[in-house]
Amino acid sequence: MDKREESLPPHDAPTATIDDRGHDRDPAPREAETELDEDDRLKPEFVRDVIDLVEAGEDEAARERIGRLHPADIADLFELVSDEDRPSLARVLGDMLSPDVLAEMNEHVREGLIDLLAPEQVAEIASELDTDDAVAIIEDLEEEEQQAVLDAMEPEDRAAIEEALSYPEESAGRLMQREFVAVAEHVTVGDVIDRLREDRELPTDFWEIFVVDPMHRPVGTCQLSWIMRTPRDIAIGDVMKREQTLIPVDMDQEEVALRFQKYALISAAVVDRAGRLVGVITVDDVVHIIQEEAGEDILRLSGAGDGDINEPIRETYSARVRWLIANLGTALVASSIVGMFGGAIEHMVALAALMPIVAGVGGNAGTQTLAVTVRALAMNQLTDSNSWRAVFREIKIALLNGGTIALIAGTATALWFANPGLGGVIAAAMIVNIFVAGVAGVAIPLLLDRLDQDPAVASSIFVTMTTDSMGFLAFLGLAVASGLTTL
Known part of the structure; x- marks a missing residue:
């Protein structure tokens, strides 16, 4: 070019x-x-x-x-x-x-x-x-x-x-530049400098050169600063760094960005399936990817599509309405549970006023755990080696949160309705639902990830359905079981 x-x-x-x-x-x-x-x-x-x-x-x-x-x-x-x-x-x-x-x-x-x-x-x-x-x-x-x-x-x-x-789209092959500088291991620093000065076909901006073997496979890298400080008669192979991070040409761009972040890279060689050098990815390209990927999972969790204000209205509508239809379907599950306890609610109207509180707090607790888990998966912080530890950690946090919220909600309900039994029921339901929310918030995205599904796309639907359904079931079921009301 x-x-x-x-x-x-x-x-x-x-x-x-x-x-x-x-x-x-x-x-x-x-x-x-x-x-x-x-x-x-x-x-x-x-x-x-x-x-x-x-x-x-x-x-x-x-x-x-x-x-x-x-x-x-x-x-x-x-x-x-x-x-x-x-x-x-x-x-x-x-x-x-x-x-x-x-x-x-x-x-x-x-x-x-x-x-x-x-x-x-x-x-x-x-x-x-x-x-x-x-x-x-x-x-x-x-x-x-x-x-x-x-x-x-x-x-x-x-x-x-x-x-x-x-x-593939969003792969290193799409992201990489094909303009790079590659030299053989035996050439001298002087030869490299002369080529950089004389070859007008070289790229304008680069930070390092790549050293390749006769099969054009990368064997090392050499920063320009090292070349400028080395005597001309020294072989480039004696100056280069052999350890380098190689990017497979079909690697997903999100994984590319994670490697740049983990190893503090400025540029990295891209290799094909035979290990040959075919391109280079630089940090300025990765900055855009990090920005895109950082917002992408949050947008997927909300079902907002690309979340771009310049996106055509038809595309935005199509992305969002599918999500809302799916939510409508899962909401029917929670609605059917409420319908099962219709008689109990008629006998005690206070249950209808308190149900949204149990479901809402559980939903927020599940969203907190879900957001942390999806981020950890996206950043490769959550793997097979520590997934169970993460589950048990969220269980402990859920029990602590559940106990705190249960104490506050139970006391307030008992005083407001002058009914200690009702306060105890909502306190117990809060503990159950927040515990379920914590488990669901970490387990559902982990399960989807193990099934090679994007946890950011479908997790929130299942977590919301779980917390709403279990919140209603726990609260209304405990109210009936305790004798506060009957079906």
Whole structure:
């Protein structure tokens, strides 16, 4: 792919800082800083001014104001304006709508803009991006559009994209860059330095080089700082570090992010099934994955779909309504239990007032345990070696919580209704339901994980059904068993 050349900064140049998207930001004062608030977000008045200029046909004035922004901020501008204003804004920007801007853009917003471009334009944009960013743009296109874009690309670029698309979604193969520096073990440091200076086809940004054997399998890595501090006549094999973290090409991106986090990696080699070096993943790519995966499980627990405010309404509706229908089905279980004790409730109306308290507190206790368990599973903190310890830990916590809440609820109920027996019943029901909630909150996601199912997707439905059903059953059943009421 085409590589952008960049010159070294002068010796006294200020040190660059990194923004939350992993891009360099010049610390020197920028005109664009007046358009950003204290949280580095575009000010609402700036967004309104730009749209007013576009609507008034003052294209040059709009381009001048937008041109002072960082590509990541231009991407934010597109996400902040309405769907109706985005095509006009893209038209005004013209060639300022660069590949870097598209690479930073929300995927739903980007899809809408890509639909406005001809396949040749998309191909040209993709050719200027690193492979992973180009794949992110092309993979979301419809099959016919995708093929049209690939046909318009240069053979070398098309081959790289097609290879990446052959790997599973959200895998290391989709995430990796194919631009890296690899050298043989026997070459000298001087040879490496000369190549880095002379080869214009090398990637622009990298932190280490990979040392490979004759079969192109990685045998070590060498940071650029080590190369610069080593005499030219020393073999690279004497400088490199042989221990390295290798990423299988089909590894899930969440597992990739966990490895980067665990071993504090800046970059890592990606290998195919034969162990050959085929790409590299860098920390700036992983930062996005960590952010996505961190929110993904929480959104799945709530059934909110992607949880993206730029997601089309139809897709959001489809994701959420399925979840609500499933909840409706499980709610019928709890409803049927209440129906079994209809006569008891008629004889003692206070039961109807207290039932939601038992179920609600149990549900919250189950949600607490569920959230902790799903996070532990996602972070690989919960495995076969400590799963039983985690279960017993949650049982202890549930008993402590149950005892505390039971004492408070039982005392308050006994005093409010002047009925010690009713206070004892709700106290016992609280202990039972919070205990069940603790066990269900850890056991259900563990079971789903053992069955190779995503525990974040279905756990909350089953935990809610369990706590509601057991809460009603324990409370109403104990009320009948104690003689407070009859069926």
